[in-house]
Amino acid sequence: LEIETASYVDSRTLDDLPIVRAVDQRSGRHLFATVDEAGTALPAIIAAIEEAGGEVTSSREYRPSFDDIFATLVERHRAEIRAAEDGAAGLASATVDPGTAA
8 A cells, every 4th residue: 555644654653553564664754555455454554644643645555566576576585695694604703713712
């Protein structure tokens, strides 16, 4: 769901909603919420924003393009590789040369 508000809304407002898988705050007034069922989630998201003192000015179901999905998957894969490399580097620096051990 793509949601625009009248003023700044902290995306953490939606953290406690079990129907929201993830929130990407593109700007202070612009949120993208990943949900399983848009029709069910939208009223709950609007209510949560209003309870936090915000006002939703527009909302729409957003369906990412193939290019958007591909870019997200590539970035996720790169992040996993970086994490694995960082973990391997940490293990390598933590090992002790048996010839120098006391």
